[in-house]
Amino acid sequence: MKKGENEKIEIELLLQAILLKYGYDFRTYAKSSLKRRIMRRLSLSGIKTISEMQHRVLNDVNFFETLLLDFSINVTQMFRDPFFYKALREDIVPALRNQPAIKVWHAGCATGEEVYSMAILLKEEGLYNKSRIYATDFNEKVLKISKEGIYPIDRIKDYTRNYIQSGGRSSFADYYRARYDFVKMDSSLRKNVVFADHNLVTDSVFGEMDLIVCRNVLIYFNRELQNRVFKLFFDSLSDEGFLCLGSKETVKYSDLSDDFKAIAKGQRIYRKENHQTSKARIRDKKTQVKDEV
Amino acid sequence: MRYDTIVVGASAGGMQALRIILSTLPADFPMAVIIVLHIQSTSDGFLIDYLNSICEITVKEADEKEKIMPGIVYIAPANYHLQIEEDRTFSLSIDEHVNFSRPSIDVLFETAADVYNEKLIGVVLTGGNRDGSSGLKRIEESGGFTIIQDPETAIADSMPQSAIAQCKTARIVRIEEIGPLLIALSESYKADFICKAVK
Incomplete structure (x- = not known):
């Protein structure tokens, strides 16, 4: 339970950091999908914790842009449905x-x-x-x-x-x-x-x-x-x-x-x-x- | 009450397994039951109509942003992941497939474990893949109660087998006994008894 609690705080802080540094506000996104995307990027990039990711986001624009692309919704098709x-x-x-x-x-x-x-x-x-x-x-x-x-x-x-x-x-x-x-x-x-x-x-x-x-x-x-x-x-x-x-x-x-x-x-x-x-x-x-x- | 909510994952043979379990639940069942069944992406409302016709408990498709209520069986819509948010509402996503599946059982189970912790019951039923195993493990780690359909009673046994390999404390239960077990778990005095008995 403790793990989930800390993760939640770390995600809030990450989103806050993105807002302060880059002006994009993801705090009102549905948390489940956002969390999955953050965790996916975490495992792909070899970063250990979300706090570490926050540090990376603040200091590495390229990494931020990758994360930004993760956060945008890019699943689409012609004449979908x-x-x-x-x-x-x-x-x-x-x-x-x-x-x-x-x-x-x-x-x-x-x-x-x-x-x-x-x-x-x-x-x-x-x-x-x-x-x-x-x-x-x-x-x-x-x-x-x-x-x-x-x-x-x-x-x-x-x-x-x-x-x-x-x-x-x-x-x-x-x-x-x-x-x-x-x-x-x-x-x-x-x-x-x-x-x-x-x-x-x-x-x-x-x-x-x-x-x-x-x-x-x-x-x-x-x-x-x-x-x-x-x-x-x-x-x-x-x-x-x-x-x-x-x-x-x-x-x-x-x-x-x-x-x-x-x-x-x-x-x-x-x-x-x-x-x-x-x-x-x-x-x-x-x-x-x-x-x- | 000791438990709040039940999440269920099923794949090949799941329709029949769900029929057996859900038809035992009374209309005033005190928990919400949330189900991912791997189905064709073009599926219409047939499954829900069918289950409603044979069940006392109300069965409906989970709606985006809908508040989760006890006494209702929610089925994930085809072609969307079903997730649970902190405020106990549903959210959907069209993110990529997980375990070749959308909806994915793992996605539902993992988000449910984060929200309900030890108040969650997870059930893995028949299926021909591995979806649900890591989600069930997450429920186990969060202190929830885990149930796996006895592979001998499953039409496809690889999903229960895979879950058994990952979840050490899960109860392995014959298909016809899962419904009665869920009912017993819904009554708090029995739930404590069952938990002590199996541990």
Whole structure:
């Protein structure tokens, strides 16, 4: 038990050191995942204790950058969860079609695979030219990979299968060029994408978006930080804008559970509740209570 | 009560083993039961519907940030690691596979041991790999109660065998006796008795 207690203190101190020295705040991340990543780096680097790691982080920028990369969430795929993209085509695209311009925010875009997936989808739906996609991440290294759009060729088989399952209307091979062991995504897909550094923990509202996509990022945050981010998304969305989460993420246990309405069966796609509609709902509730009394 | 929570890991043959154990638990069972079963990543809600249809106790998929409550059986969602946070809520992760598995039994067991310490019961069931062994060892080191399905009653015995090799104080129990043992452990006066008897 003592061991766990000290470890907990050491982790707090490590996170505090990272904040003071480099300005990145991981104190409100979910601790279990963070601890696993710290322990993994510990065993890979031959460092004996977390306290020793703290010393290393403070004195070795390269080591810090390695740890920063460990802490960012980099597991992603093109058309990950194909049925989500199918729902996007069927349930959201029709609502976006009549808008003069479409603003999409990919929060925590990591290495960009899902950004290119979105670009392909909007292109096939004839909406890409009036769209602007803001792809953000706090980690410059992964953002650079996003911008380049170069991925290992061995993943293309899975991506192609995902693309087909997601309701793709063309041939996936139209969107990239293969070279040796890599593929480069077609530059036309990047035309309306803005890649930017944004940290959900510390940065603020991001324009008036019609669609925010933030999938499998929030699972790494604690409740307090999740609440902050849901509020940030609420404030960044246009009226009746859409919020898309990962397949196991939910607003249900957050402070803003009443401010988003689930709209697609089996998918975590929400629509921002218009303020007036919400007021009307509260009124309805009150009348209902009165009626019952 | 001496114990708070039970964590269970199962792989090949696990569906049948879980059916046998969970169907013995009463609806008012005073502990939470948290399960990792290695299943296909595309699995739908079939497993949970099926278990609910044959069990008195409520079975549900563990939700991200959900508060863990006694009397409920939680199953890890396919394709995510299931972890327990200090405030006794669930958190999920899509980090790389551990022991070729996601969800991984070790991940659940290790995070549970950190939170519940000696108030935790860990159970390793049938399976054709080694997932769960180091997690069970961690539970043992934190003072928890450890149970391994008797390999002779397991459809695949390498997971229990591997756990036996690592955990010196684990009780090796036939599949049909695991449910009754958990019920006995849930009653504090019996729990003390059982612990004394086996030590």
